[in-house]
Amino acid sequence: MRILVxxxxxxxxxxxxxxxxxxxxxxxxxxxxxxxxxERSIELYFIKNKPNFIIHLAANVGGLYKNLHSKVEMFRxxxxxxxxxxxxxxxxxxxxxxxxxxTCIFPFNPPSYPMTEDMxxxxxxxxxxxSYGWAKRLLYFQIQNYNSQYGxxxxxxxxxxxxxxxxxxxxxxxxxVAALIHKFYLASLKNEHLEIKTSxxxxxxxxxxxxxSKIIIRTIEKFNTIHYDNIIITDKDFLITxxxxxxxxxxxxxxxxxxxxEIGQVKKTCSDxxxxxxxxxxxxxxxxxxxxxxxxxxxKNYNTIVRT
Numbered sequence: 001m002r003i004l005v006x007x008x009x010x011x012x013x014x015x016x017x018x019x020x021x022x023x024x025x026x027x028x029x030x031x032x033x034x035x036x037x038x039e040r041s042i043e044l045y046f047i048k049n050k051p052n053f054i055i056h057l058a059a060n061v062g063g064l065y066k067n068l069h070s071k072v073e074m075f076r077x078x079x080x081x082x083x084x085x086x087x088x089x090x091x092x093x094x095x096x097x098x099x100x101x102x103t104c105i106f107p108f109n110p111p112s113y114p115m116t117e118d119m120x121x122x123x124x125x126x127x128x129x130x131s132y133g134w135a136k137r138l139l140y141f142q143i144q145n146y147n148s149q150y151g152x153x154x155x156x157x158x159x160x161x162x163x164x165x166x167x168x169x170x171x172x173x174x175x176x177v178a179a180l181i182h183k184f185y186l187a188s189l190k191n192e193h194l195e196i197k198t199s200x201x202x203x204x205x206x207x208x209x210x211x212x213s214k215i216i217i218r219t220i221e222k223f224n225t226i227h228y229d230n231i232i233i234t235d236k237d238f239l240i241t242x243x244x245x246x247x248x249x250x251x252x253x254x255x256x257x258x259x260x261x262e263i264g265q266v267k268k269t270c271s272d273x274x275x276x277x278x279x280x281x282x283x284x285x286x287x288x289x290x291x292x293x294x295x296x297x298x299x300k301n302y303n304t305i306v307r308t
Contacts, residue, residue, distance in 0.1 A: 003027065003220075004051035006036060006085060007058030012100065014166035015209040016057075016216060024220075027051060036081040042088045054089045054097035055216065056082070059136075066173035067129040078135035086142060090150060098219055101158040103205070103232065103270050104129050105137040114271040117158075117230045126265040140230060147229055155219065155226060157212070160234040160270060164209030164290070165297050169305055176204065177291075180244060181298055184251045194256035202240040203267040207233055208290045218279055226278055232270045235284050246288050250295050 001024045007013050008028030020026055027049050034045040036058055060070075060077040067074065082099075089097060106115045107123025120140065125133025143154045163177035171182055180196070187194035215233055219226065241258060248254060275282070298305070 001025070001053045001220075002049070002051045003053045003055060004029070004046075004049070005055045005057060006034075006081075007056070007100075010057060010059075011162060011164055011167045011209045012057045012212055012216075015164055016055075016213040019210075019213055019217060024053075036084055037077060039084045039088060042084055043091075046088055046092045051092075052094055052096075053220075054085065054094050054099075056085050056097065056099045058085075059100070059132075061132060062168070062173035063175045063179060064128060067132055070173075071131040075131035075135050078132065079138065082135070082139040082142065086146060086154075090146060090152065095152045096223060097152075097154045098216060099139060099143060099154055099156050101136045101140050101156045101230070102132070103158055103160045103234065103268055104133040105140060105158065106268060106270065108265050108268070113267070114269045115232075116271045117228070117232055117274055120230075126268070128265060144229060153223075155223075155228065156230040157215065157219065158230055158232050158270075159207050159212050160205035160232075160268075161207070162209055162212065163206055163294070165294055166209070166305075167294075169298065176240065177206065177243065177247075180247050181291075181295055184247050184253055184256075185295075185299065185302070187255065188251050188253040191255070194253075195259050196244055196256060197259045197261040198240045198244075199266060200239075200241060200258070200260060201266055203237045203269065204240060204243075205234045205237055205268075205270060206243075206287055207235055208285050208287075210290070211284050215275075215279060215282065218282070222278070228274060228278065231274050231278055232272065233275055234270045234272050235287075237267070237269055238287060243287070246291060247295070250291055 003024050004027045005013055035041040060074050105120055108126035109123050110119050111122055140156050146152045146154055167178040168174045169178045169182045183194055
């Protein structure tokens with residue numbers, strides 16, 4: 001197959017590059033080579049490279065601060081990118097593909113926990129990430145439209161909180177794992193007291209970008225036997241305070257305090273039942289083991305990654 005990956009320089013795409021084989025021909029265009037906000041730019045890239053399978057990873061994404069302060073841009077740009085790539089993929093007869101959604105598409109006040117794939121429309125996304133959540137939810141909705149109206153087979157993978165090498169470590173718009181790694185690194189360098197604001201009750205599920213990349217490869221391998229249009233990709237719940245202590249121990253830095261404050265969602269626990277059914281042999285990495293690899297990588301590459 002000739003597989004086109006959007007968002008190839010992002011967290012998932014960069015991890016995916018490390019595990020792909022030469023069984024397929026892979027394309028990882030940069031935004032200069034294929035601008036997802038410009039439909040004509042996408043079309044020209046398709047004409048030139050003739051992909052026949054799409055993996056859509058690209059998104060305007062970020063942590064809590066970005067979700068709260070860039071609502072217009074996050075909704076608008078994600079909607080445009082998603083519609084452009086779907087329209088051009090279908091126009092050039094790409095009938096099969098994998099599209100990355102998110103557990104942000106699920107309601108913040110669901111009828112029960114853990115949430116399952118059929119609960120997407122059982123309430124609104126949390127206000128703290130509503131623009132991103134609605135854009136991704138509408139991507140899933142439109143994929144259902146394509147599958148039912150045009151007979152395509154587009155599958156959504158909806159991961160929980162992602163982390164990993166090549167993450168965005170910018171302190172203003174990174175996700176929780178990357179932000180905590182960066183904050184502990186700076187505090188340890190300067191020997192400063194670190195204050196971390198979170199609810200003592202806040203929980204999150206985490207999946208490494210490396211594990212998600214492996215699942216993407218498995219999805220390609222099992223594609224013809226998968227009969228779902230959405231699969232939640234997730235692991236067990238962690239208290240945010242547990243995550244803080246894991247990172248603190250790896251840095252061997254104890255000069256911090258946790259301030260009781262919660263702006264975002266307290267929890268959004270999702271079910272892994274469908275994932276385990278489709279991928280019964282999948283083995284996910286432990287959060288602590290992954291962080292023991294990622295943090296040294298972050299320190300070694302600090303001067304070349306986003307860090308402001």
